[in-house]
Amino acid sequence: MRKLLVVLSMFLLASSAFALEIKGIQVDADSAKCISCHQDMNVATKVHDQWAESAHAKNGVGCLDCHEAEQGDFDAINHYGQFVGTHPTPKDCAKCHEEEVEQNTLSKHAYPFWLYAPADRAVFEPIIGTKQGCEQCHNVSAMWPDGSVGECDVCHSKHTFDLAQAHNPYTCGECHLGPDHPQIEIYIESKHGNIFTTRMAQGKLNLDYNTKKTGDTPLDFPVCTTCHMDAINGLNSTHNVSERLSWESQAPWSYRTIWQEEKLGTWQEKQNRMKTTCKACHAPNFVEDYFLVYDLVNLQYNELRRQFVYWAKLYEKKGLIKPLKAKTVDGKEKKFSNTVINASWYTKASELMYNSWHHEGRRFRMGAAMQAADYVQWHGIWELQHNLQEMIAWGAEHGVEEAKKIYESNSPTKFFTYKIYDIPGGLYGFYTEEQYSVPALYKIIPNYWEKVKANVEQAYKKGFITKAEWERWLERYKNKDKYLGKTFGKHKVFQEYKKRKAKELNLKDKNSPLYQAIHIGLPSPAMNDIK
Template identity: 35%
Template sequence: MRRSVVLLLLIPWMVVPLPAQPTKAVPQGEQCLACHSVSTPGVVEQWKSSAHAKKSVDCYSCHQAAAGDPATFEHYGNQIAVIVTPHYCARCHKEEAAQFAKSHHARAAQFIGSLDNMLGEIVEGGPAAVNGCRQCHGSEVKYLGNGKFDADTWPNSGIGRVNPDGSKGTCAACHGRHAFSSAQARQPENCGKCHMGPDHPQIEIYNESKHGIQFRANIAMMNLGSRNWVVGKDYSAAPTCATCHMSATSNQKITHDVGDRISFTLRPVVSFKLENWEARRAAMQDVCSNCHATGWIENFYKQYEGTVELYNEKFAKPAKAIMDKLYAGNKLTKTPFDEKLEWVYYELWHHEGRRARMGTAMMGPDYTQWHGFYEVAKKFYTEFVPEAEHVLPGVTAETMKSDFHKWKAGLTKEELEKQIEFYKKRYMQ
């Protein structure tokens, strides 16, 4: 009995982390901590556990503003930045801020003016965009003075947020305030705040994939708090989103430009290879090579490209050509989403088409097939083609004559065998 009691007393000290060591702050920082320990104690406790606290980077270190800086106010004798933007983070993290500034993340608010934004702002309504679209993409923050903001633009932690000082984005989108944890940023759930749902379900695909399964099964071995976190050195149990898109390998440094290793864009109607795609792909394959043999990697990319080509050639390009013809002939109005066919077409590429392509890229078979190509084919044949014919009879005739779609007219035994051979030859299967 005595032995059991001793173990029970010891176990909490074995599993609960010790409090952070007392931190020496500058006088202004001490003043901040004294007040905010009472007014916002959660913020202070988060900071105490952070790497910032261990290095005496306190409230004032980050919130200190220069005279004339926008979105600042005088606070107990100090000029304080209400929002700590990448401009301020760059004081210490210059390289990271520069990488982020050229990334697609930093430009996420450029969705304003897109079809997505048209849906949120106009078709659905402004508050839907404020609390939906902009919370991931970012808002254009409007400062009213004296520490106050326009409620339609703040609070906002969208990764492409346009800040009053002209900088774009927020580091806190991934490194949550006020712990600013690298371990948190490396967790797939962190990316899943925005990369989820019917139009970009990366977190769902990841969870289905072998990578996601390995991560969940081996999370205790991921060493997420490591300073350098080099795959194959500091951990090898599984990759996360950060592993593939950002984190260091033995051959390349960490990057805060999440597009550096992406060779194909899977977002638009028709996918295409990006500028410098060979270098981008080589960087991604370097990550893969920590766990996979060269032949495995090469064959995966052949499968991946074959699937993207199938989507492009069989569904995306023909559908786009039909829509272009209808618009050119004034058979559809210039107002988006005022006609049924526009909704059908939008979901065909923006929802089902993305799921098929992204499922393939991330090795999620169910998202490639049943959430992807099955839905693409069903929508194309049972909704898009009939509705396009309703708008302009005969507009799909040439498309439906292609080898891709001839099956709709009915196949003889010989034609069926030829169709199977066609796919085997075209997609190396």
């Protein structure tokens, strides 16, 4: 009887062109049938409310415009005598959004790279964890039987397809978070994220904007899409999130991208696009300096990476690390791990090798890209340095003489078994004499700046930095005394600080705060002394 009533109501609804109104939206007869049936059968009853708020509803795009299907389609079901598609794909979206789908299909979002390197998940953990883990995010690059790739509703949640939601950094943060790619945490730490949260608290956050071609985003600060997708400062909007990226800085090695080079241009052209977005708000000198330092960070990471590869290969040669191998069900022998990437996971050295790329190494580079100092420093280079020393110490403990020699050294240069990149002065220009008076490497290593110069020049000659960047670096090198603060004299604030510090930290003065803190002299014994 219930099914008969549903069919009857569908027949009656079909007799009217507009049989239903939801939130001021006149619903076409076909969509009205769907809505009525869903309500009557108590199935996904909120879907129509979400749809009624969408631009689709306002423009007359109904249920079957997205869910129509033919018999034989991979997701087609016979739904009360009519075939409908249970899962619209980018191919369906392309009927109206052809340009956006094509752009997304050419982007790294739609590239199923995870199919080529699943061993760190498929071998090290039960695969059921991956189903609700990695795959949930990596479905942004899902490959569908209809030939399309990607999933639009990862960013544009069905059925509202809300622009404000797509522009919200926390939407990107559904996937771009955590120890291996913490872009949302990086963004929130940055000045950009600080302004975002302030505008949100002030109630001045309008993310429901639409910039289609050239022009300026209506925001006075960037969200993720501002830099990577929106029309801004003369750039067209794009759904290809790779158009403005010049480094592959998530990979085990940083390298200059040639992704879709025939369509997107060289890495220099991609870099210039990103610089163009930055220059909508920042002065050119700041942008050029920032990109120069970011480029050197990527190159510096490679030198640390080179060390992890070196030690892993040495330990493998000595039999301390053994690559994983197994015979597959078809009798073929499969090597499940590549020393250069993961070192087999089962030793401390293996873990250090893997995390120094997949976790700390990514954070170091990504933090440098997005103005997150803590991720560059304590979650990045500090932990990378710590990992490298542990990698060497592990070898020393296992009898590797080369590692033991470094481990037992008392020279501070022991921490730098790799080549160095640097830039005279700071990101924002000049130091004062006191600011750079610490016993830094350039005061310990003979001909430090000449060695650094040779490295940066080689990077330029090999095409990793532009001629303009090399000349910018060279200008600092030629005036390094000025940039290092040797020409400015003493700073009065620092002189006052030295006096106060000497008074506070005087261990010979019983009235100094430090002396009193150390010699508090508590009367009770330690708890483990009580019998």
